[in-house]
Amino acid sequence: MSDQSSQQSGTRAWEQVLAHLEQMLLSGEVRPGQRLPGERVLAADLGVGRSSVREALRVMEALGLLRAQTGSGPNAGAMIVARPTGGISMLMRMQVAAQGFPVSDVVQARLVLESEVVRTLASRRPAQDIAAEAVELLDSMDDEALSPAEFLILDAQFHVTLADAAGNQVVAAMMAGLRESIESYVVERIDPVTWPKVSARLREEHRGVVAAISVGDPNTAVCRIVDHIRGYYEGSGR
Incomplete structure (x- = not known):
């Protein structure tokens, strides 16, 4: 679903990303301590812009569910944490x-x-x-x-x-x-x-x-x- 089609359905693109990440947690596809797929991968899989992915990740970080590490290398990316x-x-x-x-x-x-x-x-x-x-x-x-x-x-x-x-x-x-x-x-x-x-x-x-x-x-x-x-x-x- 593209950003435009998301808006037409009444769901903002970042909310679609957030719902997808929630489902990944519920299914056990990702667990605390594991890293999420990169922004580019998530954007391509969901058909949304990378800005929408970043917005969803910022929401998760504010909720205490994610720790983001900028840069490149094995420690870069967004890791799921449990800080309720x-x-x-x-x-x-x-x-x-x-x-x-x-x-x-x-x-x-x-x-x-x-x-x-x-x-x-x-x-x-x-x-x-x-x-x-x-x-x-x-x-x-x-x-x-x-x-x-x-x-x-x-x-x-x-x-x-x-x-x-x-x-x-x-x-x-x-x-x-x-x-x-x-x-x-x-x-x-x-x-x-x-x-x-x-x-x-x-x-x-x-x-x-x-x-x-x-x-x-x-x-x-x-x-x-x-x-x-x-x-x-x-x-x-x-």
Whole structure:
């Protein structure tokens, strides 16, 4: 199908290329770590211009599904990678910035996802092992010399670490995206005067969540994570 016939059918040429690449992934023709056929080959196979192929590849790169290496040689070309948080985070950041996703809706989504995460972790045995990596992050967050931005980076890693431990990659990617989508808004509202007190409260709440997970108490873990998230955003003025 040529670029012109694609336009006549209502499908833009780069979308046709994207659909073809998706089918290649679904069929197993290409897998993570493998390189895609060159632009010239794809353009000839699909009957589209190379500019349409490049546009489709840029979309995949933005989605975190592809890494492009310019030049020539064995390392040149586009390689399929698996980095799901990249595209999700970008989408959510842009939607929040454009007021497509209200911050309140993002917070509610976090409540739903993280409640399920801590419930899952607290229901497992032995729960103590699951929380070990999270405790290491909390120990790092005890450093009073951390700036608010540095503290919040560790804070985000703590929450995503719990999601990773729960074992659902989709939930972990969504949580990372949700957190990143509104983090800049929270940072902007930090009051340097009250921050030491706020950060101390956050550290205490984190350890309370981990404690409930470690003793295998799902109900308490859920209550504590809900209170923690709500208090976090209400305290930031959102």
